[in-house]
Amino acid sequence: MAEAAELLQVIDVDGKTRGKAPALKPDDLKAMFRAMLATRLFDQRGMNLQRQGRIGFFVPSMGQEASQIGAGYAMGEQDWLFPSYRTHSLAILKGVAWKRLYDQLWGNATDEVKGRQMPNHFSFRDIRWVSISSPIGTQISQAAGAARGMQVRGEKGCVWAWFGDGGTSSNDFHAGLNFAGVWKSPVVFMCENNHWAISVPTEKQTASQTFADKAVAYGMRGVRVDGNDVLAVYEAAREARERAVRGEGPTLIETVTFRMGPHSSSDDPKRYQAQSLFEAWQKKDPIERFRAWLKVKKLWSQEWEDQLSKGIQDELAKAVEAAEATPAPTLDTLFDDVYATLPAQLAEQKAGLMEQIRRSGEIENAGGAFPL
Amino acid sequence: MAEAAELLQVIDVDGKTRGKAPALKPDDLKAMFRAMLATRLFDQRGMNLQRQGRIGFFVPSMGQEASQIGAGYAMGEQDWLFPSYRTHSLAILKGVAWKRLYDQLWGNATDEVKGRQMPNHFSFRDIRWVSISSPIGTQISQAAGAARGMQVRGEKGCVWAWFGDGGTSSNDFHAGLNFAGVWKSPVVFMCENNHWAISVPTEKQTASQTFADKAVAYGMRGVRVDGNDVLAVYEAAREARERAVRGEGPTLIETVTFRMGPHSSSDDPKRYQAQSLFEAWQKKDPIERFRAWLKVKKLWSQEWEDQLSKGIQDELAKAVEAAEATPAPTLDTLFDDVYATLPAQLAEQKAGLMEQIRRSGEIENAGGAFPL
Amino acid sequence: MPEMTMLQAINDALHVAMAKDDGVVMLGEDIGKKGGVFGATQGLHDKYGEMRVMDTPLSECGIIGSAVGMALYGLKPVPEIQFLDFIYPAFDQIVSEAAKMRYRSGGQWTCPMVIRSPSGGGIRGGHYHSQSSEAYFAHTPGLRVVMPSTARDAKGMLLSAIFCGDPVVFLEPKHLYRLAKGDVPAGWYVEDLDKARVAHEGTDVTVVSWGAMMHTCEEVLKEAHEKGISVELVDLRTLLPWDAETVLASVRKTGRLVTVQEAPRTCGFGSEVAATVAEKAIDSLRAPIARVAGFDTPFPYTLEHVYKPDRKRVLGAIEYVCRWE
């Protein structure tokens, strides 16, 4: 019935231009490269911090920088974001201060989510970045609802939902895309096909020829793009957004990319992934590809990148130091934000805890290590 | 990407053959007609019994006889059935005794589900007819699992799952078709598009061009057939079954038909359905179409149908009388079948109830009327 | 004050809410043209159109998931789940998302929404149109659980719920939709979401109930009185957070407690009430606590009247604790 969606590309594996490159100014192109590089450095440091036992857990995005920054660059000022736990590059792109990111990784007293969630579960209201939760897919139907909200309010803009290949199997993927299709809501569904759901490969995830093809079931546009080609992703995302804002309905974009790191700091891909597969994708590293292309365009030099890296590393080091030095949230915060106001039962439980501590001293911290 | 699946037909609206008719013997064709007619009569009587307050609720299938009998006739002896509350025609086709059907409508002492469920929620283990439940769609993922069971056991056969256009929006539709696609399980998904989910029309149900198109998302075959054309449905179902049994995987069949009655005995379509739409479909009545075709083929006569009807009506009358005369299940049955064995808590609750009745007499029955 | 049935009071509250705040939207199955299978949303679709009263695809997951998104965006969605028995496909969005949004985001994001759903038996709906699963939600921090038993409370608490800023599971005892009648203030009118209601004062025994069972308990008052038993009847009205103080004060006065629920007995909300009293008012108790409840079986069809606690079962429990020495 449907023949598989074809794969959009702008930069080929060795950095040459195929087809038409988007009209982006040199500064834009450099900003994109910077965000990709910064993300890579943030990921490397995050993994190290976890290995050193300084943070409890970390989710890297290595290999998916183009897939994320390409689309992130197409976002509008007023757009809304329903991210996943693997898309911190978007916060980096939007210039969220490093300290804010590290505060969350430490779950310390200045962490904006008050140490309530595991690392990588960010929330940044100021950039309409909705709180991330662990259950896979739940943000997808929520994004459809927020986009419907834009329609109800008659406001212009676009909602972006991020999820992975595994997320397409969730209840909320089906519900969210179906509702958005019926409502013709201004939303772009970004499916990052990084070939793995922890240890489950895509062929065990679905028999659909491509993830983009799933758009057919919801009467919406499906686009499949080379996720390691930052310009191709930008182009696909920009067009999808324009259509959404013009009232032409939602788009499902599949970015074909690869998870070059482990699922998380607790995972070891060697148990289930062939080394050869990893090496094949290493050759398609999105940063190397974009670097090669920028070089051809005379927009890149080693010195420039070295400076860039050094600057970023210094910022990261400072932010890490500051976050690590920040104490944990105070015990009484445990009872805040359950309801708009503190109900009697909780007030009583809070008082009980405080009384116990007064009586028998601080509560010891047993620790525990995360397996996933 | 996908152009909408085309509509398969064998009998046109005025009974002429278009395309190739399936190789069915006269006796088969007559048996199909009989089952369709019997279903219509059973539905009419069911609605009357409810209007007369003799049963509490009823779900008619008027207009969908071809969609169901056509596929039902393609079932194999050892096939498994995960039906919906609107597919009693399949039990009629398989020769389930009328009394068994009416016992369930009355929820009496000989009802095989022991008066535990509302009318139309049949269960017939002897024909591998799995217990029907009210939550929409739950049988779909279960059917995928049963079909997987056949593969695990290396047994030949096919599983049939029945649901409506509304059911395609359920969590279980997405999960069931996705799992079946990955497993290449021997299952046929029968989606009866009768244009309504109670009062919700199909254009509010999904933006997909057709329901058959949704098969694309699961890498399976999708077929769209005229659901008021019993021979076309038979042909599509037969082929789907053959493929399933040959190990070529599942098929999603959309039968395009119409709910000619109310959603149930509690519903009034006038609130939401244009009379003109009803009349347009009345002209395509599946029984009239098949009758016209049989007439052309010299397989039908008024006398024959009159005899048929009379015979069926007599059987129904007898069965109704017998079911109505059967008392309600005894109170103690309330506690059976919760677990394989009666746990202490339940034994105690049962004893308590019996003791109360001994002390203060029978429990009065307040009644109550169903809105839906 | 106009007299209304509970169903009319709920419909009235929805009209008032939509007129007051154009951020109030409704979504669900058959709530538009049909006006809801019970008629609770009558007239809203005609008046406010498809953008604010949405007939959705058949997906509770999508109804609640998109409602959460609308709430995050700044609207006040009032999704309807056609029957409480069908809320489970949306359970994840309710307990993992709506309930935890405020907490997990450190207060950055909230989910002001009211999930309306008809609950309990009384319409011969068999076990998929009759369940009382309030205890699941009452065990979910972050949710408010409200279950009125009068037309007046239904209106006042529904309006409070829509504007309280928290996610609320608003359970409508369908058995009382037409049975519960009474004077209901016209226009804007709100009721407290943190207080139980002493429906009838008494001195010998405290009976605590909520929803449709309140009706059964009220019928028993007279019979108990004739047997010389003075019953204090407390209508909890809200199950989370719930008003333990009113119950404790009553038990301290009467010395006896009977809880009455339609839901299965084990781990139902009556257990919470009993446990709280055993924890905080044990010295006042002059008899065992008695829980009257549905049996620990699924809900039946033909024997619904046997499954649900009736006057005799409630009266039996009252006499049992009052006869205790």
Added chain:
Amino acid sequence: MPEMTMLQAINDALHVAMAKDDGVVMLGEDIGKKGGVFGATQGLHDKYGEMRVMDTPLSECGIIGSAVGMALYGLKPVPEIQFLDFIYPAFDQIVSEAAKMRYRSGGQWTCPMVIRSPSGGGIRGGHYHSQSSEAYFAHTPGLRVVMPSTARDAKGMLLSAIFCGDPVVFLEPKHLYRLAKGDVPAGWYVEDLDKARVAHEGTDVTVVSWGAMMHTCEEVLKEAHEKGISVELVDLRTLLPWDAETVLASVRKTGRLVTVQEAPRTCGFGSEVAATVAEKAIDSLRAPIARVAGFDTPFPYTLEHVYKPDRKRVLGAIEYVCRWE
């Protein structure tokens, strides 16, 4: 008898079950090649292949829905839900389908299956990898709910569960996966699913717990003893159906009850235990019942150790009821 951790005992039970009955199949996320995120299914995929140990798409709804279908077909599926926090997308299939299949079909159809899932805190998983939602299932007639606290029980009860003929929610206290060690009989070995276990006999107070909190309670025994308090510690092991008799017998002896759970306090299973005692052994009670529980908030990350009841909180409750006059 070989010494095993609870994780090894579970893995051993699964190996024994699959070897004994070729109708036993497993399905879930990452249970195949990876052997499960905790390693509970190690070695099974290599030994029995993809037809009996299935890595599924990321859909709990599909995992449980298809498992129900397999059970109906005659297999004995043992689906794994990677974390109990992620079971909610399958909630409908569990409470509406698996739990009610036998009843609604008049006994024609049954759902013999065991849903395995790691439960509770202890791994710093924040509030989506730490929940204890056993009370939801304990309020669902038709389900069996099992939660072992020792390696021995984990093996014996898992094997019993797989062959008991009912749908079972088998909760594995992930905190004890490696912490709980002990002698475990080799080969075929089953434990009763209807009996609680008196883990330690005592005379002053009955402490009732289950799962990971049993470990905390055991740690408290010594401290209590030093304070001159003799604790009788009861491990419920099964929450539905549960063994009230053992608890009642103990309370009749000690006259005092403390329940200890990790789950949020309101409407948790401790409430059921307390209510049952207040109903049937009130005359034996010499002090208020005390419930120790998680707070009525979502599960935190940084302050997990504050959220979960610790030795001090348990000991405090024990002293409170024992000091009572």
